[in-house]
Amino acid sequence: MPESTSINTRHYLTYLAMLLIFGAGIWLILSVGSRQHPRPVVSPSSVQHVSPADLTPTATPDSSTSDGIVQTYFERVFRQNLRSSLSILLLQLVVIIIAARVFGALIRRVGQPRVMGEIIAGIVLGPSVLGLFSPQAMGFLFPTNSLEPLRLLSQIGVALFMFVVGMELDLAHLRQKAHTAIMVSHASIIVPFFLGTALSLLVYASLAPSQISFTAFSLFLGIAMSITAFPVLARILEDRGLLQTPLGTIALTCAAIGDVTAWCALALVIAISQSISWAPSLLTVAVTLTFISVMVLLVRPLLSRLLSTGAKTTQQRAAMMAGVLAFVLGCALLTEAIGIHALFGAFVAGVIIPSTPGMRDLLKEKLGSFSAAALLPLFFAITGLRLQIGLLNDWQSWAMLGVVILVATTGKLGATMLMARWTGMSWRDAFALGALMNTRGLVELVVLNIGYDLGILSARAFAMLVLMALVTTFMTGPLLTLARASSQYRER
Numbered sequence: 001m002p003e004s005t006s007i008n009t010r011h012y013l014t015y016l017a018m019l020l021i022f023g024a025g026i027w028l029i030l031s032v033g034s035r036q037h038p039r040p041v042v043s044p045s046s047v048q049h050v051s052p053a054d055l056t057p058t059a060t061p062d063s064s065t066s067d068g069i070v071q072t073y074f075e076r077v078f079r080q081n082l083r084s085s086l087s088i089l090l091l092q093l094v095v096i097i098i099a100a101r102v103f104g105a106l107i108r109r110v111g112q113p114r115v116m117g118e119i120i121a122g123i124v125l126g127p128s129v130l131g132l133f134s135p136q137a138m139g140f141l142f143p144t145n146s147l148e149p150l151r152l153l154s155q156i157g158v159a160l161f162m163f164v165v166g167m168e169l170d171l172a173h174l175r176q177k178a179h180t181a182i183m184v185s186h187a188s189i190i191v192p193f194f195l196g197t198a199l200s201l202l203v204y205a206s207l208a209p210s211q212i213s214f215t216a217f218s219l220f221l222g223i224a225m226s227i228t229a230f231p232v233l234a235r236i237l238e239d240r241g242l243l244q245t246p247l248g249t250i251a252l253t254c255a256a257i258g259d260v261t262a263w264c265a266l267a268l269v270i271a272i273s274q275s276i277s278w279a280p281s282l283l284t285v286a287v288t289l290t291f292i293s294v295m296v297l298l299v300r301p302l303l304s305r306l307l308s309t310g311a312k313t314t315q316q317r318a319a320m321m322a323g324v325l326a327f328v329l330g331c332a333l334l335t336e337a338i339g340i341h342a343l344f345g346a347f348v349a350g351v352i353i354p355s356t357p358g359m360r361d362l363l364k365e366k367l368g369s370f371s372a373a374a375l376l377p378l379f380f381a382i383t384g385l386r387l388q389i390g391l392l393n394d395w396q397s398w399a400m401l402g403v404v405i406l407v408a409t410t411g412k413l414g415a416t417m418l419m420a421r422w423t424g425m426s427w428r429d430a431f432a433l434g435a436l437m438n439t440r441g442l443v444e445l446v447v448l449n450i451g452y453d454l455g456i457l458s459a460r461a462f463a464m465l466v467l468m469a470l471v472t473t474f475m476t477g478p479l480l481t482l483a484r485a486s487s488q489y490r491e492r
Helices: 003-033 066-082 085-108 114-124 135-141 144-167 171-176 178-207 214-226 230-239 246-273 278-306 314-338 342-352 359-386 395-422 427-437 441-453 459-491
Strands: none
Touching (some): 003 178, 003 214, 085 114, 114 441, 178 246, 230 427, 246 278, 359 459, 395 427
């Protein structure tokens, strides 16, 4: 038998053994953990918002003088108009966009991607920073009745973002790199997934909401540990000049396969969490698989014919943009109605968009730029308003956070590095690939917000996992620098 055939056989046997062992471990954890019952979690009250009425002076100005007329105008007319629903939303947009740009520029100076600065801006505007130092200012900017419109608008931005992420997946490229990428990617998913479900045995009673089953909480925690942020990863590779290198190629391929796998698993978890038995969950999964099959087998070829000629004139481009936008939102609506999540439909819509020359670039430029500059910062702000670091108010909570970060890093980085080394990569490249796959960033925040919206995560669990996402993403740059430095040291 040729040596290459023997090596490939050994790789596949190891891959199958890994799936069987860790899959059996996850099944055993779910079987044991299903006997647990969470203690009722009492959600601490959030930062008290100050009502606009509380900020209004009680003294009545004298309107008979010119000064009194001006004061009356500002107190009764200008201030009242400023607190209308539209004015509040516009004020929030201005503050959030400016804060995102400022923090994005600052974080770039320390070698981190701009999106990390935008995430920090959202946290700064929330109860963990602004609400802590100036509850009045936070109450003025984000009154309670304004948060739902802001959240819905941010969801449109995230849907467009996930559409662009889907477009960045090159299916042909995935097939070319399938041998190594599938094994490495699935190792980087199933091992942290197993560790996440194992961790849920310890934290379910203290962190899970009382109405959530162990199965839904455990599977969701496994997914949270398994995510790789494909867009942030691409940004880091581009910034460091690694995008066209073998390491960059395999990293993007592994992250793409991992994203598809994780989103499919997330659809299953959502179906389980929203159903009272397995039958409705399995029906939801079956409908979801039907939706994906129809999109790939029927809608994709149809779109290829419709968009084959491209858009040459301004009117054609405008018509195409309107049609694509309606298509994306329609897919999002359909998956929301199926019972998974609107973002999954937008993601699938991006995946099946044909790669007509110039078409994807035009869509990324128009839809991607607008959502990244104007709408995604709203999502970060909503995440920041939900994040309450003050809930981690004792050493046990911080110790638990340390364990969560350790489990997430060990599972993701360690599994990726070992499997990459097993498939023939050098230790340096295997370590660098593990560091890249440990990047969670924005996609992780999207998943965590879905879990929070569905009630799978408590506020305390949400805070821990958001902080874990930030820490693991910040680690990527220094770890890549360490890998490069160790390589240069050995070359001397």
